[in-house]
Amino acid sequence: MTNTIALVDDDQNILTSVSMALESEGFQVRTYKDGEEALRGLNQRPVDLAVLDIKMPRLDGMELLQRLRKTSTLPVIFLTSKDDEVDEVLGLRMGADDYIRKPFSQRLLIERIRALLRRQDLAQDEFNPQSEAPLVRGELVLDGARHICSWAGKPVPLTVTEFLILRALAVRPGHVKSRDQLMDAAYGDNIYVDDRTIDSHIKRIRKKFKSADDQFSKIETLYGVGYRYRE
Numbered sequence: 001m002t003n004t005i006a007l008v009d010d011d012q013n014i015l016t017s018v019s020m021a022l023e024s025e026g027f028q029v030r031t032y033k034d035g036e037e038a039l040r041g042l043n044q045r046p047v048d049l050a051v052l053d054i055k056m057p058r059l060d061g062m063e064l065l066q067r068l069r070k071t072s073t074l075p076v077i078f079l080t081s082k083d084d085e086v087d088e089v090l091g092l093r094m095g096a097d098d099y100i101r102k103p104f105s106q107r108l109l110i111e112r113i114r115a116l117l118r119r120q121d122l123a124q125d126e127f128n129p130q131s132e133a134p135l136v137r138g139e140l141v142l143d144g145a146r147h148i149c150s151w152a153g154k155p156v157p158l159t160v161t162e163f164l165i166l167r168a169l170a171v172r173p174g175h176v177k178s179r180d181q182l183m184d185a186a187y188g189d190n191i192y193v194d195d196r197t198i199d200s201h202i203k204r205i206r207k208k209f210k211s212a213d214d215q216f217s218k219i220e221t222l223y224g225v226g227y228r229y230r231e
Helices: 012-024 035-044 061-068 085-094 106-123 160-170 179-187 195-212
Strands: 004-008 028-032 049-053 076-080 098-101 135-137 140-143 148-151 219-222 226-229
Touching: 004 012, 004 035, 012 028, 012 106, 028 035, 035 049, 035 061, 049 061, 049 106, 061 076, 061 085, 076 106, 085 195, 098 106, 106 160, 106 179, 135 160, 140 160, 160 179, 160 195, 160 226, 179 195, 179 226, 195 219
Parallel strands: 004 028, 004 049, 049 076, 076 098
Antiparallel strands: 135 140, 140 148, 219 226
16 A cells, blocks of 8 residues: 655755655655645645744744644654754654754655555554453553554544654553663664754653543653563
8 A cells, every 4th residue: 555745844945856766666755845734635635744844934843843732643763963962852742753954865764654654554463363362560551553642531642653752652561671671672773863852852742641530640751771561
């Protein structure tokens, strides 16, 4: 099944060259020149993954992502300015799954897109391939087959990356997971992200669960070691 990618950037050269590269790899591509146009298009015709430039006129990538996240867990890769760490941290905290710094190689972007789509497939696999039963840990329910998470019966919308990180913690309550282990669970072996990336995802996961239950405290930080899901 062909995956459809949304490419959102105000640079026509990037839209043209990257869409051609993606189409040559078998993807379908929809291009948008600004955030407002993309928001309308994505609401009307959903895609499998979006690549968003952060700095755009009318509606920038941050605001576009914020609006999308109100109703969607669509996998998102941000294109950020070179060495602009503020963009990267804010993007991850707002729910982006990955980021690439400009200028970037088209091959790198294609590899990241394929990796994120594979992670989405992985998030839909069950721990036990022979069973379709969701993972249940007290009030927590993780249904990988349908990519659904709930807490005390309330839905908690998680992105692909957040789902994989939480699942890695919840599958063995009480066991500590280092940041490196969480990186491997969420990103695989072929992509490197720094510790700050994992920390940003954890903060966002906690924030989402606190929206459902302000007493939520199941994810513990062990400073200098990693994280664990409380038994």
